[in-house]
Amino acid sequence: MATLRRSMLFVPGNNPALVKDAQIYGSDSIIFDLEDSVAPAEKDAARLLVWSSLRSTDYGRVEKVVRVNGIDTPWFREDVEAMVRAGIEVIRLPKTEGPADIARLEELVGALERTAGRPSGSVRLMAALEGPLAILNAYEIATSSKRLVAIALSAEDFVTSMRTTRSSEGVELAEARGRIVLAARAAGVMAIDTVFTDVADSEGFLREARLAKQLGFDGKSVITPAQIPLLHGVFAPTKEELRRARRVIAAAAEAKVRGLGVISLDGKMIDRPIIDRAQGLVDLARASGMRVEDKE
Amino acid sequence: MKAKDGGGRTLPETIAGFGKVAAFAGAWASAANRGAPRKLLSAGRPSKLLGSIDEAIRRSGLESGMTVSFHHHFREGDLVVNLVMDAIARAGIRDLTIAPSSLTNVHAPLVEHCRRGVIKRIYTSGLRGELAEQVSRGLLEAPVVIHSHGGRSRAIREGTIRPDVAFLGVPSCDRAGNARGWSGESACGSLGYAMVDARHACSVVLLTDFLEDYPAIPASIGQELVDWVVQVDRVGDPAGISKGATRLPKDPRELLIARRAVQAIDAAGVIRDGFSFQTGSGGSSLAAVRFLRELMLERGVKASFALGGITSQTARMLEEGLVGALLDVQSFDSDAARSLAANSRHYEIDATCYADPHAAGCAVDQLDVVVLSALEIDMAFNVNVITGSDGVIRGASGGHSDTAAGSGLAVVVAPLVRGRTASVVDRVETIVTPGESVDLVVTDYGLAVNPRRADLAAALRKGGLEVLEIGELREIAERITGVPEPVEHGNRIVGVVEYRDGTVIDLIRDVRA
Structure with a gap:
């Protein structure tokens, strides 16, 4: 099954109650945060907590991501080293401005993989785009490394740089969102939308999640577990989509049994990409908690 | 045949086919025979109004060695128990059995009354705080008897608990003793537990801080049951009445458990038009109401009734038409109390009607599903809601075993690990609800079905x-917490846990450490 990143749950790296079993909430990824949610005085403690949790806790099938401190901070190197050694799957670099930032991170990660005895290329990267320059460089960033799996919009810093604020309609983010999805699709990586910070406003969250999905984003960062089921609901296929996908798969299976080279459904030819997309949709439906095996 | 002087008539001493004749002897002549002498006003009407608790104690005929009862509708805001027990101690009365419907953290002053021999024995649904701590360490010679809410009604009706005097705080009443819980500054809503005491105690004293004009009707406790009325400054602290066990949950873990519980209840096929439910106190079970409501709205399903401890959330569902009726033995917050006053389909029921297992019928038997909290659950699905993992009493039996036995689907919710202790264990510290009544356990790490319910497992x-x-849940918990050392107990029995039918289901022994 293809990797899903519908929901990436931020977990403050200095909160043991959340760090110890953040996988129970069922997000596709957990982002252990060593950056903005951790005060300078607690940076070392948070790094140590996440390091030891990664080594001792079975997080199951949930993808383990860490948001390290930025390249120009005194904590960056130690963060990356500790996380690579602890077995992190993805490192999310905040405030990525251009491809050079990713190159620096990649060099460090590559060296650490060797000393830590991890397979070369096993640590993947993700870039958070937080300023106007980063948005303009989106495609260059998205294509800067084979390790890179996703680029993400980080809206709070972005709107400040743009001398505006976040609105419920999100018009101030329209250009940035559009460019990020374009760049991600062109580069063949995932596009992740920004967090929605009003945890009490589930209607507003749903509105924004639907917008992100419609724009083509693969998922969204979330700051509270309560947003995860809502998000997965938005990204779930419709019953009609699921029904069609199952018919495509059934037709393909039947053609195989009967040894037919050409597969057709309702008089139309079905090729490999259509079958793959149908399989992906069935996987997504299953991940969304839909009853895939139901009889029609 | 000897004539007797009645109201001017001549009456025989006995009449064939009728029996002995007690002749009329004056309008208030027999009032004096009702236990304690009543004060007669000049007009000849007995007034029930007394000036102080001390006077009420005197007039009630309370003596050393008797039993007094209370209710816990004011929860953590109760002022009555401490006020009355202080007055009893002042009167030099000792060796009492106290039989409150439950006790909370605010009742720590009772420790002193136990030490001094004012209190000799306690019957209660629960104990918390300092009193619970001391009782667990052997404060009393006689073990405390823990009963369920239904079990208490049964015990009082059958005479196992026989209150000589019930001291009942009421948010409002009139001078004749017509009392209710939904008006006044200390409004607590339903008086469901107190109604049982009022009906069966030998003598009933009401304490109130809001004296209404006669007649305060409809009344929860009617004047026909009330001997004395005392006005005091305050009976309850409104802030404490909806405190503690009924906070609104925001914790993501509790919300996760609640959502998963509702998913399971849905998969079990329970959520259909006309179904009924109850949710206990505690974060996850309260949160379950929220997800239940969302699902009912989405599906257009309506419940016939909700039972039990009623909260603002269930009251709102009544007003939205999602629930046909509320049967309220205890109101958990002020919104529920207001709803009881305002909504004609919000009914107050007493503990007998709620859960008495030996009554001709009780409401818990009509329940389709109940969601209950737990401190511990073991491999046989037995549930502990009374003692902590350190063996110290810190909870209440409440309606746990009553509703688990009565409802079609009994769901127990708990975080798998609390602090550093596991909730799913090999053997619970104390059994309150037997595993045979528990169908489903839902935790933040997954859910488990009682093997007796293969149908349920298949449906889920x-x-x-x-x-x-x-x-498997226990193993996950053990991986996180390790295996704890067993609690070190002494040989003294400090608590007897009664099942709702009056049989003994477990014992609580004193803790050493």
């Missing part, structure tokens, strides 16, 4: 839910 799996063995 069919609904796409992963069903674990209870042993």
